[in-house]
Amino acid sequence: MIQVFDTLASAKRELVLQESGRCGVYCCGPTVYDLSHVGNARAALVPDVIVRFLRQQGLQVKYVRNITDIDDKIIARGQADGVPAAEVAARFADEYHRDMAALGMLEPDVEPRVSGHLEPIIALITTLVGRGLAYAAQGDVYYRVAAFADYGKLGKRKPEELLEGAGSRVEVDTRKESPLDFALWKAAKPGEPAWDSPWGPGRPGWHIECSAMCGAHLGETFDIHCGGRDLIFPHHENEIAQSQGAFGPGTFAQYWVHNGFIDFAGEKMSKSLGNFFTTREVLALHDAETVRYFLLTVHYRSGLNFDVRVDCPECGAAMGREAQDQGVCPACGATPGPEALRTRVRFPGLEEAEDRLAYVYTTLAGARKLLAEAGAASPAPATSPGALLQAFCEHMRNDFNTGGALGTLSRPLADINGLLSAGKGVDKAARLAAVAAFVADMEQVAAILGCFGAEPGVWLRRRRDRRAAQMRLDLARVEELLTARREARAAKDWGRADAIRDEMSALGLTVNDGPEGSTWDFA
């Protein structure tokens, strides 16, 4: 049994599919008017992992994630840049794909765009008008909220209460029958992109596209609908009004899954507040798996703190937010410009996550090595899920609790590391079997998370090279030092060996002496 927290029910519900063995998932994708930020990455990752898990559990999943390529913000961006809106949309859709690919996201099975769905959108609006749930007014078409009894159910709002607040913050459009009514179709103003419709040239309103595209690709009724919390009201509320208005009660999404926000300095990270980090900025410093792991350490419905640390380029002291804004280091009085500060941005949470990834990959590397050395004597890989995978999946079945699931890995990882270093007193066959089971289970875990699936040596080398480049580390020099230290140790010249270690320490490195020689890592 898989339980899913459904926003509409405000409770966890057992996942009962429309059609046994098959699951339809719709994710409200991006409006492509700018580069994606970490919040967008999280919103994409949540359905990504849900889909991966459901597939790992043997379900046939159809994953649909749309692209909103007709929108006021896109038009505004086009006007600001002096570029046609369609060009803005095409460009940022490409950028989005680049970011998602870089983050290791599954490609959706279908990625519908508004611009390719004008027909179903117009058909849906026509149906709503025909059923008295929408009305045309001077080239616009509005949804008649008062005609839909369940309006407000998802967002837990009452129309009367909404009416009290309406008009105080937004000027009331006189063409609407009620301030609550929302646009299904917007008449084109001069210079705006427009499509023909029964109501004249114009473009779809924001909400109608999702109703139309869900219908086109998942049918009138489907299983899971994902999106950020902020979309609950009014976006998803309006989708329900549109779709159930057209197709009838009980249709449309059966489970509403909403992810929490990423917070930055205790506040919501958002473009409108200008306090966001783009996916690209983050990926410049950290591996995709690190970002995924970091985002998955917390339950998807919770807020997630995205800590940012900036050290003074002069003295290295941490500069708080105020100091950053003022551009003055409180410790040494230096006045680094925004550019200089930008180069010193660090993400402590991601650094911790990366170290954890390195630990897991190091363990995997050791496990694989042991199995390879055992060669033909290695036991057949486990055919049934081991204890590790079962414990992991138990948490995943509980509303995709990735944080709890990740916690179950700690004990097995420590045990395997213990087995890898312990030589005597352990039954050889039992040891091999345990390690083989671990590797087999971790492959499934990797399939679910999109982490830990790389070739361990490759991942570790990539991490080393990236960090070395960031530190402008001379790898050849490091190897020289390491060789020198090996020689000094072989000659039991401890003074020299320690001096070399100090030198490496000054470079920001640590030395690990093992039975098979010395290796180094970042401090």
Place this chain on the structure above:
RNA sequence: GGCGGCAUAGCCAAGUGGCUAAGGCGACGGUCUGCAAAACCGUUAUCCCCGGUUCGAGUCCGGGUGCCGCCUCCA
């Protein structure tokens, strides 16, 4: 103002009324080591406050307090 959410160790964090409240980071002991490091072992929690329901509450209910979000574009 209306609605919703959250509050668990120094920090992050899981916890679907029931045996000793996961896990990570940090810190402190120990094993290993020439010394270290890594790895492993161990230690580190009157679950925001007050009341209630219950044989039993971190978990359910009521009331505080404090943060956050939505109500306008937002992932």
